Amino acid sequence: MKENIENAKLEYFHKRSQYIVLDADGKVTSSCNTIFSPPTDISLYTLIPFLEGMQSSFVALEPGKNLRFLCIQTKLLDAEGYFNFIFKKQEGGSIIWFIYDFTEFYTYLLPWQQERNERAIESEQLKLQRKADALEKQLLQYQNRELQRIQEMKTVFFSQVSHEIRTPLHSLVGLINLIEPYNTPKSRTYIEAMRSVSHHLSSIINDVLDLSKLDAGEIQLNTYAFSLRETAEKLVHAFLFQSQEKQLKLYYELDPALPTYLQGDEVRLSQILYNLLGNAIKFTSEGEVQLKISMQKKEDERVRVSFEVIDSGIGISEEGMQKIFTPFVQANNDIHRYYGGTGLGLSIVQKLIQLMEGELQVESKEGVGTHMKVSLPFRIAEVVEDQDILQQKDVELRHIKHALIGEDDLMNQKVLRLFLQQKGIESTVEENGAEVLKSAYDKTYELLILDYQMPGLNGLEVIERLNQEGNQKPVILLSGNLQMSQQLPERSGSLTFVLNKPLQPEVLLHKLQLIDYFLEPAIDLQYLHKITDGNHELFADLLSTFLQQAPQELRKIKKAYAAEDIAALYKAVHKAKPGFQCICSPRMKSFLNLFETKIEKSLRTEQYADDIQLINCWLERAISEAKLQQTQYSPKL
Structure with missing residues (x-):
């Protein structure tokens, strides 16, 4: 049995192998001719390209040494396929050439190897795809971080610029409020003019900050009950003087089917309508401006309200309609030249409407007028009117006799001191945070009023130091950043209030009243x-x-x-x-x-x-x- 297997092996390999002896010139001196029949009278170096290239290697090969070449694809005269070659040099310079034909094996293995190669390629492609996906993810993360960083820089920039602008504005408003009780019929016009300018500047600052916060997703809606009629009346009254100056007819219509009270964010609704009415009056030189408020849809406890602002003004061209919602851009270059403005109003309006899950439609024709329609959802509320009982003008302050003011702006110092003096409160001023800390422990002072942007230590840093040192005196922090209250450190056992610039006397008075309550003895048994x-x-x-x-x-x-x-x-x-x-x-x-x-x-x-x-x-x-x-x-x- 074993002998038969060996014979089979010999026969199998014999059919696939050949033994050739070449002399020094490459002529065949001996061959078994199992794969091909080489001629004996011509040098194979000239007939087979592979051998022609090997001739110099054979000359340099030492006797007894051999050369191996595996799986060579070539043509041996009348035989073509994949071969293994072994060349062995004899003492006389002749070459023994062993040939093994692996064409059958290779043909059998080729599909398997191709499949294996394809799987390997797919695996490599998958790895490359994963690497590409990972790099793309890293790129997106980097882009998001950069966008966030840029947004944070914008927010910080707007906040800082806002504070710097609000500081002189704070002084202006404070002076207007202080001199108002002493005005005369002649000076009243100038006081109103100053107040109008200050309100306009304040609205520009608020627009810039609102746009920044809307882009950053930092504005949240505050839901509470309000009277739609009162909101409309306040808005119309706010524009009465301006419309009368231009001899425009300004009025509003309120659908009687609407509920008396709605639940939603009245401040943001007023901001939307204020912008739309303001634009309508600004761009209308004759005719009328109308605010129509009507029921669109009512379902259970919810209602959808339509707010339409219609004017007979200059209108907007088709080209201008494509620009009016872009920040800092107006319908055309002449608009800013003749009417002024920042180009922020409608951009903010659009973003606020989206935030409130509403819709905005605009129809306009040049020279005829503009019709803007806002649709907003609200909940129906059943409440009575809101009265802020604690904010009274004649407030008794029993415990605040002397305040320490941290403020480096001379005008703001004077405004604060004059206001406190009117309420019977003496004050001392320090112009930087370090000096405030030195004086904060003087028992003379019941209250600290600090500006956020003081030289050296700012207002927040002073408050943090007071916390660390256990100083529990109440603090009012003055800031142009409307979000400053969110950055206040917690103070155990003491009050810290933020007062936004420009200073509103009634708001400051309310905070003083709360502090005065706090300074009362805690218990009475x-x-x-x-x-x-x-x-x-x-x-x-x-x-x-x-x-x-x-x-x-x-x-x-x-x-x-x-x-x-x-x-x-x-x-x-x-x-x-x-x-x-x-x-x-x-x-x-x-x-x-x-x-x-x-x-x-x-x-x-x-x-x-x-x-x-x-x-x-x-x-x-x-x-x-x-x-x-x-x-x-x-x-x-």
Whole structure:
């Protein structure tokens, strides 16, 4: 059996191999002719190109040595295929040439090898694709980081420029408010002119900042109840003087089918309509401007309202219609020359409408007029009018007698000092943050009023240092950055308010009033002494109940406020108030009553941030003082 296998192997390989002996000139001296039949009278060096190229190698080859070439694709006279060659040199210079024909094997292996190569290529392509995808992802991440960085730079730039512009504007508005009580019929015109200029400058600054924040996605809608009629009347009244000067007819129509109160962001709605009405009056020299508000659709608790601003002004060309929503661009070059403006209004309007999930349609014809239609969704609300009870002009400030002002601008220093002086508050000025820190511990000062952009340490850095050093004096930070309140560090046991520039006297007065409440003694235990009638154990038990429940009630108030749930906020304040009032001072009782009433009459939550901060800081002090009293009356506890 084994012999048969060996013979089969020999026969198999014999058919696929050949033995040839070549002399030094390349002529065949011996051959078994199993693959091809070479001639004996002609040199194979001249017949087979492969051998012709090897002739010099054979001369240099040492006797007894051999050369191997595997899987050579070539033609051997009448045989073509894939061959293995072995050349061995003899002592006389002759060459023994062994040929092995692997054409059959290679033909068999070729499809498999091709498939294997294709799989390898696909695998490499997949790897390359993955690398390409990874690089593309890295590129997108880099682009996003760069866009974010650019946006942050824009925001910082706009905020800084805004602050620098608002500083002189703050002085201008402050002076107007200070001199207004002393004006005369003759000076009243100039005062109104200055106020108009300041409002115009302020609106430009707000437009630039709003566009930056809208692009960065930083503007969020605040939902609360408002009267649509009151909103429309305020807007029309704001433009009455301007329309009368141009002898334009300005009026509005309100669909009686609309609900009395809607729930939405009245500030952003007013901003949209203010821009549209302002443009309509600006570009209309004769005729009329009309605001039409009508019901588009009502479904359950929701309503879709249409706001149409129609004018008989200069109109917009087809080419101009393509440009009017591009920031800093107006319909044509003559618009800015004759009418002024930044070209931001309609760009902001469009972005706000998109943010409020609304639609905007524009129809216009040159020389005839423009019709702009805004469609916005709202929820229906059932509330009574909102009254801001705490903001009163005649406010009694019992505890603020002397304030420390950190401000380097001379005009702002004078405006602040004059205002405080009118309220019976003396003031001292320091022009940089380092000097403010030195003076902040003087017991003379009950309050610090700091400008954000002070030389050296800025206002935020001063507040952080006060925190680190345990200084709990209340602070009012003046800033042109409307988002500054979000950057304030937390202050345990003290108040920190942000006052946006330009200064509004009633807003500053409200913050001073809250600080004055805070400076009251935290607790007044006369009521508890009266109802316990000398029973120390009962007295301590009531204090213990307060200490246990008060933090829980405060957490409910904060949670409702954070969720912008006015119903839950009113419920939490109403429930917490009796417990708080058992130990607080009479003025804090009054504040809590007013605060509850204010919440009851409004669905607007964001305006209560300062009030809740006051409650939080007061409660921290009240708990600390109540614990001392509890220990005094019940030492075992």
